[in-house]
Amino acid sequence: MAAKRRRLSNPLALVVMVLLSERAMHPYEIAQTIRQRGKENSVKVNFGSLYTVVQNLEKHGLVEVTDVQRQGNRPERTLYGITDAGRAEMAEWLSDLLAVPAREYPLFETALSLMAVLPPDEVIPLLADRLAALDVQIASARGALQMLYGTLPRIFVVENEYQLHMLEAExxxxxxFLKEVEHGTYQGVAEWRTFHETGELPPEFKELQQRAEGRSTDT
Structure with missing residues (x-):
């Protein structure tokens, strides 16, 4: 099953629709609510572009102006609410995100795919640094989660549980992986080291490259 291609792809638009499904708000209030609920830890939020996101949602008929407020000498505040089309889009979009795994291209995976250009003895301390940083993040995330458990039902911190689990898994x-590279037991490490010592591609790697080139030619 593939996710539907959407008119708006910025996840911040989904956050806005979810908040407006609770009640009508003006953009500043939306930004405040995002911060209060810590949603910027789960979705990339550019608060400077929030007004543009709301305008795009209005353009596509997913939200609409419900009121314009003025208090004293303060500037007018335009309140937005979600439309029926917005509720349908919100539910469908969220359902897709929950049900359909998406290819996300994390930067660490990119780095691993290119890692062999560095010598193993340079990679080892880099990965050790990453592991140390991960351990600090895990300890911090565990502490924060325990504090949240004392004030909120688990359903409202489910994303924090997921974040902690992913940190622990990484x-x-x-x-x-680091242990195997250090001990030389990871398959291909010896050839990797030889390549950086001699500047010559090991026969095993040449054979793999030739096979890959052959498959590319065949297709």
Whole structure:
């Protein structure tokens, strides 16, 4: 099952629709609510572009102006509410995100795919630094989660649980990979080291490259 291509792809638009499904708000109040609920830790938020996101939602008929408020000498505040079309879009978009795994291209994965250009003895301390940083993040995330458990039902901190689990999973993988590279037991490490020592591609790697080139030619 593939996710539907959407008119708006910025996840911040989904956050806005979810908040407006609770009650009508003006953009400044939306920004405040995002901060109060810590949603900027779960979605990339550029508060400077929030007004543009709201305008785009209005353009597509997903939100609409519900009121214009003026208090004393303060500037007018335009309140927005979600439309029926917006509620349908919100529910469908969120359902897709929950049900359909998306290819997200994390930067660490990119770095791993290019890692062999560096010598193993340079990579080892870099991964050790990453592991140390992950351990600090895990300890901090655990502490924060315990504090949240004391004030909120688990349903409202589910994303924090997921973030902690992903940090722990990454740390476990890095720890195991680092150990194998250090001990030379990870398949291909010897050839990787030889390449950087001699500047020559090992025969095993040349053979793999030739096979890949052959497959590319065949297709």
């Amino acid at each position: 740390a476990e993988w890095v720890r195991g």
